Amino acid sequence: MNPAHQGSTDTTEADVGRVRIFDTTLRDGEQAPGFSMDRRAKLRMAHALEELGVDIIEAGFPQASPDDFAAVAEIARSLKAPTVAALARCMPDDIDSAGRALEGARHSRIHLFLSTSPLHREHKLGKSKQEVIDIAATAIRRAKALAHEVEFSAEDALRTEPDYLAEIFSVAVEAGASVLNAPDTVGYVTPFEITEMFNYLRKHVRGADSVMFSSHCHDDLGMAVANTLAAVTAGARQVECTINGIGERAGNAALEEVVMALHTRRALYKVDTGIQTRRLFPTSRLLAEVTGQPVPRNKAIVGDNAFAHESGIHQHGMLKHRGTYEIMTPQDVGAKTSLVLGKHSGRHALRQRLAELDHELDDAALDAVFERFKALADRQRSVTNDDLEALMGAYEDDTQAAVAVQS
Structure with a gap:
């Protein structure tokens, strides 16, 4: 550890x-x-x-x-x-x-x-x-x-x-x-x-x-x-x-x-x-x-939320140094850290998740996508990778359409 x-x-x-x-x-x-x-x-x-x-x-x-x-x-x-x-x-x-x-x-x-x-x-x-x-x-x-x-x-x-x-x-x-x-x-x-x-x-x-x-x-x-x-x-x-x-x-x-x-x-x-x-x-x-009895999400050590972070402040800290908000590593208990994307998440966590999905964005593009992400997060509890792919697809289509109109 x-x-x-x-x-x-x-x-x-x-x-x-x-x-x-x-x-x-x-x-x-x-x-x-x-x-x-x-x-x-x-x-x-x-x-x-x-x-x-x-x-x-x-x-x-x-x-x-x-x-x-x-x-x-x-x-x-x-x-x-x-x-x-x-x-x-x-x-x-x-x-x-x-x-x-x-x-x-x-x-x-x-x-x-x-x-x-x-x-x-x-x-x-x-x-x-x-x-x-x-x-x-x-x-x-x-x-x-x-x-x-x-x-x-x-x-x-x-x-x-x-x-x-x-x-x-x-x-x-x-x-x-x-x-x-x-x-x-x-x-x-x-x-x-x-x-x-x-x-x-x-x-x-x-x-x-x-x-x-x-x-x-x-x-x-x-x-x-x-x-x-x-x-x-x-x-x-x-x-x-x-x-x-x-x-x-x-x-x-x-x-x-x-x-x-x-x-x-x-x-x-x-x-x-x-x-x-x-x-x-x-x-x-x-x-x-x-x-047949599920583990409560908030159960210490082994619950789904035990190493999950949705708050933008916490996610930013975790991306800088995991010790900021984790007193043990999830690997120590056979689990994984999860940065959950939801309405409390910030730009840093969204940028990292998009990068993991091979979407590298500049600051302007990230701001535009983040606005769409927040609107989506307000409508559902969490945003999955599939949701992000669909969001990126719609953003890219809209961007291409706007470029076509300008030309």
């Missing part, structure tokens, strides 16, 4: 840590209305995520249905590099089903979850604090015998009493969990609060130095990515996210946004991921294809 797009940085490889990317597009993402995928689509996405460089792929919830079990099993057998994870409640049948589905995986993880907040303990589980702790410990020990590693998620962790959350996580470490996930299940907290929570957990969980802390943020208040980045600054070294930010309700932290924030602001966060960023745009478009 051009340093002009990054800002000043003297960060070296020795200065940075590693954040592992846990992708749950095929599980949490697929649970969102309108985003369900059949087994073939899931397998296509799984291979795309492997090419993207995702560290852990949560392939599904095997106990949910026979088809979900089959999809997890097929993905587990097919992938080579990533860890394949399967979700399970802290129930024997769930855990055994996840273990069977993961039998063919080169590296497997059972991802257990159990509610811990007062609201969930009372109204969802009807269990005491100690009962919840005992259930978690028993489940982790059972899962540990069926997979290479176990992740324990405290559902609604960020609305759980900090001391109780630290205690159940301490018991989870003792029982054999190697990853502790503190999810903002309902997208409630702010970056300040999530930073405080992760700092507290790293200080008070027994055995904290021997496990990895993970963040899983929902976007109900529009802060999933900001909260995920805050967790990273507080020591989380796994982040759970989805392509295009899909997921339950308002969605999850968007993988492409988290990754490019860490990449573009590397000097600030001092961490790296293993993501092949040039695969972000094509992976985003593959998800749109298999789900």
